[in-house]
Amino acid sequence: MDKSMKILIVDDFATMRKVVRNLLKQVGYENIVEAEDGALALRALKSQKIDFIISDWNMPNMNGLELLKAVRADGDLGKTPFLMVTAEALQENVIAAVKAGVSNYIVKPFTAEVLNDKIRKIVEKL
Amino acid sequence: MNVKFINPFLEGTSEVLTTMAFIEPRPGKPFLKRDNVAKGDVSGIIGFTGSAKGSLALSFSESCIVRIVSSMLGEEMKGLNSDVKDAVGEITNMVSGVARKKLEAEGLNILAAIPTVVSGKNHSIVHVLGGPSIIIPFETDSGPFFVDVCLNEVI
Numbered sequence: 127m128d129k130s131m132k133i134l135i136v137d138d139f140a141t142m143r144k145v146v147r148n149l150l151k152q153v154g155y156e157n158i159v160e161a162e163d164g165a166l167a168l169r170a171l172k173s174q175k176i177d178f179i180i181s182d183w184n185m186p187n188m189n190g191l192e193l194l195k196a197v198r199a200d201g202d203l204g205k206t207p208f209l210m211v212t213a214e215a216l217q218e219n220v221i222a223a224v225k226a227g228v229s230n231y232i233v234k235p236f237t238a239e240v241l242n243d244k245i246r247k248i249v250e251k252l
Numbered sequence: 253m254n255v256k257f258i259n260p261f262l263e264g265t266s267e268v269l270t271t272m273a274f275i276e277p278r279p280g281k282p283f284l285k286r287d288n289v290a291k292g293d294v295s296g297i298i299g300f301t302g303s304a305k306g307s308l309a310l311s312f313s314e315s316c317i318v319r320i321v322s323s324m325l326g327e328e329m330k331g332l333n334s335d336v337k338d339a340v341g342e343i344t345n346m347v348s349g350v351a352r353k354k355l356e357a358e359g360l361n362i363l364a365a366i367p368t369v370v371s372g373k374n375h376s377i378v379h380v381l382g383g384p385s386i387i388i389p390f391e392t393d394s395g396p397f398f399v400d401v402c403l404n405e406v407i
Binding site: 139140141142144145148151152212213214233234235236237 | 268271321325334339342348350352
């Protein structure tokens with residue numbers, strides 16, 4: 127696993143971004159950037175090379191699903207791995223995310239090991 | 253309130269704190285609460301609609317939530333700062349998500365609103381249904397917190 131890949135955490139809750147950052151550090155990922163919502167994430171994605179996106183679903187301005195669709199529709203960013211974080215695994219949400227091309231999803235609460243496992247499985251399929 | 257609603261919130265709370273903060277809270281005996289006064293120093297409150305209507309409040313003593321958030325973020329918190337209050341909302345949201353998933357097994361499809369956070373000594377917790385509510389007290393090595401639920405099935 128390439129632990130030096132740059133990971134973008136997208137979440138409107140500052141503490142949740144810190145929680146995810148803390149979990150990623152526990153499993154060896156240090157190259158991390160953050161964005162408060164989908165719109166700011168898209169701006170970050172266009173201004174720097176991001177290798178992996180971990181995004182919350184519920185956010186103002188542009189939510190996780192809208193960000194996912196925007197990423198997949200973009201010629202340059204389209205294949206960036208995208209892990210969706212959600213507080214509940216509602217079936218209709220999962221279906222919508224899969225249709226939009228999500229790489230995988232993870233339900234809160236989760237451990238560092240579960241997060242690491244999700245990332246590893248997504249990267250191995252690339 | 254139906255007693256079948258108690259366990260999903262009890263289990264959800266333990267699951268969230270054990271997973272995210274590595275803290276195993278010890279549940280006490282549930283009791284009925286008839287007033288609006290919060291048991292803790294900071295509370296996260298979230299409303300429910302759908303096949304059951306009501307609200308959930310998680311009310312933490314300051315020492316308890318400071319320890320929980322310090323553990324979650326991997327850095328020492330000092331007092332009820334904005335990070336701690338922000339985390340109370342997120343913890344409430346996560347407990348709500350886990351509990352509602354468990355209630356799905358009971359055939360209940362419950363939707364949740366966005367949590368709000370209130371703090372201060374003797375602040376009020378106003379439940380959507382007005383009350384009374386069921387309190388599940390929890391103890392941790394850093395102090396107590398309380399799960400305060402008022403939920404009724406929509407017939």
